[in-house]
Amino acid sequence: MSKDFDYKPLLLVPLLALAALPLIGSGSTWLTLTVAGLAMGMIVFIIASGLTLVFGLMDVLNFGHGVFIALGAFVATSVLGAMGDWTGSTELWRNLLAVLPAMLVAMAVAGALGLAFERFIVRPVYGQHLKQILITMGGMIIGEELIKVIWGPLQIPLPLPEGMRGALALGEASIEKYRVIAVVVGLAVFAVQAWTLSRTKIGLLIRAGVQDREMVEALGYRIRRLFVGVFVMGSALAGLGGVMWGLYQQNVVPQMGAQVNVLIFIVIIIGGLGSTGGALIGSLLVGLMANYTGFLVPKVALFSNIALMVSILLWRPQGVYPVANR
Numbered sequence: 001m002s003k004d005f006d007y008k009p010l011l012l013v014p015l016l017a018l019a020a021l022p023l024i025g026s027g028s029t030w031l032t033l034t035v036a037g038l039a040m041g042m043i044v045f046i047i048a049s050g051l052t053l054v055f056g057l058m059d060v061l062n063f064g065h066g067v068f069i070a071l072g073a074f075v076a077t078s079v080l081g082a083m084g085d086w087t088g089s090t091e092l093w094r095n096l097l098a099v100l101p102a103m104l105v106a107m108a109v110a111g112a113l114g115l116a117f118e119r120f121i122v123r124p125v126y127g128q129h130l131k132q133i134l135i136t137m138g139g140m141i142i143g144e145e146l147i148k149v150i151w152g153p154l155q156i157p158l159p160l161p162e163g164m165r166g167a168l169a170l171g172e173a174s175i176e177k178y179r180v181i182a183v184v185v186g187l188a189v190f191a192v193q194a195w196t197l198s199r200t201k202i203g204l205l206i207r208a209g210v211q212d213r214e215m216v217e218a219l220g221y222r223i224r225r226l227f228v229g230v231f232v233m234g235s236a237l238a239g240l241g242g243v244m245w246g247l248y249q250q251n252v253v254p255q256m257g258a259q260v261n262v263l264i265f266i267v268i269i270i271g272g273l274g275s276t277g278g279a280l281i282g283s284l285l286v287g288l289m290a291n292y293t294g295f296l297v298p299k300v301a302l303f304s305n306i307a308l309m310v311s312i313l314l315w316r317p318q319g320v321y322p323v324a325n326r
Contacts, residue, residue: 009320012312013284020292028172033291039179041287042186043248047241047260048267048279049193050234056210056274056323058227060122061129064136065238065264066257067143071113072106072239073246073256074151077158079105087161095161099243106243107236113143114235118228140258147254155253158246182244189237193276206230210274210323263290266309272319281320285312 017034024030051065079102080087086098121139125131160178167174197203205226209216217223238257245260246252267286271278286305293304312320 006321009278009281009316012281012320013288016285016288016292020288020296023296024292028174029295031170031173032175033295034288035173035175035179035183037288037291038284039176039182039186039287040248040290041284042183043241043244044260044263044267044286045186045280045283046189046244047238048264048271048283049189049276050230050237051264052268052271052274052276052279053206053210053230054234055268057206057213057230058122059127060136060231061132062122062136063133063261064117064121064138064140064143065234066259066261067117067140067147068110068114068235068238069242069245069257069260070144070147070252070254071257072110072242073158073252074147074156074242074254075106075109075239076102076243076246077151077156077252080158080161087159090162092163095163098161099164099247103240103243106239108239110239110242111232111236114232114238115228117235118231122231144254144258151254153254155251157251159250160247164247178247182248185244189240190276190280197276202226202229263305266305270309270312270319272316272322274323275319275321278319278321 017030020033021027021030024033047065047069051062054060054062054065080098083098083101086094089095117139121135122132125135164178164181167176168180169175195203197207205216205221209223209226213223216226242257245256249256263286267279267282270282270285271280285308289304289308290301294301297304316322
């Protein structure tokens, strides 16, 4: 990292966790809530990281991102439903071999829908933010209705595989197995993204395109193809996040994407539009805040993350790691 790197935003997550400790009182309860918050934050990051690149590179306000979340979750119900022998096993490795294909199929289907979404819905309204908001929200409503046609309008259970259920005892604290898995998957996604963006040519072009789109076009690269690729990957990540979120909630509904959308946009605004590292910090803060306030003051849990966003924007109006030249 550069010696000019700003480390202050990195302190926000541990500071929030430490500030909550005396309010919660019990160390074991605090540890349980903290791990739950980190797990929730990592799932939200998986969903938000694709969208933050879409906004950063393409300057597209895609309010239809939630349809890819819901689609990924519903695809997982079908794939896992057909693998009962594997999900019913108490052996974790067999559960993982069932969940992995569900994730890959969900990413492929969500990515394919993202390709069509970009071509027919987003492409005609590039550079027109108001129209983008309206038409992508309309696209999400249509997508939700199509999901109802295929899977029905009712809530569908998405139970955890047997080996992923239960909790690990850590002293007096109880840490759910799936939450540990969610943290590991989220870290893996972040590591792959960080490596791709910092160590590969395509990543260099994406970062350059986020900061100065005209320069990339002037160098002779087809920025439109890069746009489409980033949009498809962002949609696929939303599908992966939908699988993780569905297993986290253990049920899915067609409107689940719209419900998560609010958290995603709070994360992107906190992180700085177009910043993957900022999205990670924003996601962890949102996850921790939701779990702490849900335990301490359940009635204000819905508004706690909005208050968090406002507080951070008062400190840094462009987010914790704003992308230059935006």
